[in-house]
Amino acid sequence: MTWNDVVFMLPEIILSIGASLLLIAPVVGWRARERSAKWAMLILLAITAASVIICSNVVENLPQTAAFSSMFALDGFAIFFKLLFVVAIAMIALLSDDFLRESRYSAWEYYSLLAFALVGMMFMASGIHLASIYIGLELMSLSSYILAGFFKNEEKSTEAAMKYFVLGTVSSAILLYGISLIYGVTGSLNLMTIAKAMSTIITNDALMFGIMLLGAGLCFKIAAVPFHVWTPDVYEGAPTPIAAFLSTASKGAAVAIFARIFYVGLHDFQLDWSNILATISALSMILGNLAAITQDNVKRMLAYSSIGHAGYVLLGILSLNAMGLRGVLIYTLVYVFANLGIWATVLMLRRHTYAGERVDDFDGLHQRAPFWAFAMVIFLLSLGGIPPTAGFIGKYFLFAAAVQSGFGWLAIIAVLMSAVSMFFYFRIVVAMYLKEGHEAEVAITPNLKLVAGVCLAITLLFGILPAPLINQATRSSNWVATRAAVLTHAGR
């Protein structure tokens, strides 16, 4: 380890120290000063974001694969996702603020756990070695298990945490087993070395089995069918801001490692695994979107829709071309912001009771909060992929990648299911605009306004002027695309 290595990891180091300080704060007598927790968290995140940018400039000309014996890279891909995660966590912190103030639980611990989860996610974004990826994943997962059960006196929250924990650890074990098989065959955990070793292997059952187990573990993390069953229960039971965290940032991190592992490490066996992933993707899109139709609980509906979105993202991964990789980046960003916007609106509706928000609760929202009802429509259109919202750009890339890689049938399923998804997204629109509302209170706090406003701006801006986002995604995916030798179009 050299000083250069430390620069690569400086943002994570800073963030870990900060997260520990947040944990210590109540012990040294700041417990009562709950308000400062939010600000401490936001300042910490700002410092982290700044250090990501500074460090990435410093290491720009250093060899990317060198840090920590080729375990850690700070390439464009990592920077893109790290900044996305920091912003997403900042928004989730804002969403949590009012929520926590009304509960009896300590904000300091909560933010500290969130910060540790972020450390794990940033690690995942940078990992180019299965060990470092796994460590990051576990750090994120352990923090989220606790966060899901953070309201420990609520029955549903505890139940959600328990389910999440048991299934999550099993999936981690499966993932680990897959990793060990891959290690056994290729002799390395480093993604580039694995790729090199695999290029000389024609066929190998143990390796294929390992890839399948690894894929199964990752599919659990992104909630793809048939590893999705935990999602609705956990989203419903977890505190709403944590459901937002699980469906956006946490999922984004899993997508990042999924893409990195398959693009950099396993691209040589594409013919073998792409059909399996195609099946998973098709099932996720069909089941997620169809099951969402019957849900009356918004949190469960979003959970099923997020299963469908996992299927869409898989299109970008299995197509294994530059278009698909860019699609993964763009879609994740677009999805995260549209979803956070929706969660913010959900939180505006009912914060006093903890139980699930029903679709009926949106009845007549256009009278009570016209602007935010409009924003909600834009978020839903974005998730459905209707132009001129950013969601269309994301879906465009994924569909294009599928067509380009010859998965025409999958693309047909994907587009038809995105039409189906509009059916249940529009149930909320129907409730907001076409039904009369009961005079329930809406609590539009500055925090929620800020989050929903930023999400709205991003969703509309990148929908109408997508060029900057696409260029950024192209630049950011360059390194990974080169490794996967799919650079053919990336330069354009």
Add this chain to the structure above:
Amino acid sequence: MDIGILNVVTYLPLLGAAFILFFFTDPKKIRYFATMVAVVDFIVSLFLWKYFDPTVGGDRIFQFRWTRDWIPSLGVKYDFGVDGIALLLIVMTTFMGAIAIWSSFTAIDYRQKEYYVLLLLLQTGMIGTFCALDFFLFYVFWEVMLVPMYFIIGIWGGARKLYAAIKFFLYTLAGSVLMLLSILALYFFNDGGIPFLHITGLGNGYSFSVLQYHEIGHLIPPTLQFWIFLGFFFGFAIKVPMFPFHTWLPDAHTEAPTAGSIILAAVLLKMGTYGFIRFALPILPSATKQLLPFIIGLSIVGIIYGALVTLVQKDMKKLIAYSSVSHLGFVMLGMFALNPMGLKGSVIQMINHGISTGALFLLVGIIYERRHSRMIADYGGLAKQMPMYATLFLIAALSSMGLPALNGFIGEFTILLGVANRNIWWAVFAAIGIVLGAAYLLWLYQRVFWGPLDNPANKNVRDLNRRELGLLVALVAVMVWIGIYPKPIFDLIDKPVEYVVRKVDPGYFNPAQAVRVAESK
């Protein structure tokens, strides 16, 4: 700086909508302002016609071009331009838009602000769709139309509005996403091909330019053309709507408020036929010919089936809605005759259907506003009570069934000429459709306006007021104008139709072929 007259026409309604959103609260002011915006937009579109040069042929038929880079890394351009066909449809859109907005003054009595904002937004979407010469841009406008229409049906519609609105939305969306896949296939064929399917591309780089696709159309291998055509077919046929994809139409038309029905009939349905003429035919000539029997078959079934179903309707609005299925079957039939005469008739019939059916929906809306019933059985003998209304209804009905000296005749006659030139039997079926059309419209007229005035509720119905009279006189004036002097329209679409026929059937204009056609006459 050149802002482009097409941009003015397209975004003027959007600006108006934004203005209403931020500066107006009084419903009265809102509706006058919205009407004013629509009328100004119509006048601007007339200037478009004035400065359009219909004599230019070949590749330069697309005029008022306004091109900028939009997403350079994908080859997406912001590319506006119109030929005679698009121009005609734009003028009709602005005209019918103004009529629709003006017709809503008393019909819409709640949530007026949102209503006019959405109508103007819809207007921008529709005009943009006709202007776009870049596929990506076209797709964006195409989808942008959906949402306002969904709300217009869903908020101000009739009893089953929620069902009708979501059905309309999902049907159209399902079709258009399949169209998106076809666009993508074209896009990759134009660039690097699809290696996994062993399809070699042309290597022209990333581009969504419709004009470029027009040039490469004949290079696309037939199998690929077939699949691409199928995607387009779903997108456009649902919108037209062709049998058997028409089931959303009666629901949407019946439940929509009057203005929504007018816009739906006049413009939204034309999106489908316009899509066929602009994209499917010129880009995919071999698939067009391959699928020709299939489409002709569906069109004929649509004509006859649509007319028969129309005959038995008890609800006036539903009756007119089903008649659209039949009329649009004509438009498709004329188009797929693939000769200049058939295509010209098809384009003119698009305009005619917009004007006539729009007028009929308006008329039904007027009586519904007074009596809150659309059932034919509730009426009878209205001619005595509302003479002006009865007269104008008769003119609209006659124009819809194709009486000479009114617009419908010109379109139907030209279509029949073109179709008969191809295959006399197709023309026979089409003629049966015309007869049935006369039957259901005259029977409707007979039941509503003649006979004894025996329903007491109809005894106090007022005749037209000045606003309604103005609207209908404007529509009737256009009907008579097209019926008597259609030359300006024929001039306008002459070159574009020739352009399309040259793309889809290059042999048509070569001398040997021309002699053969002349002899067969």
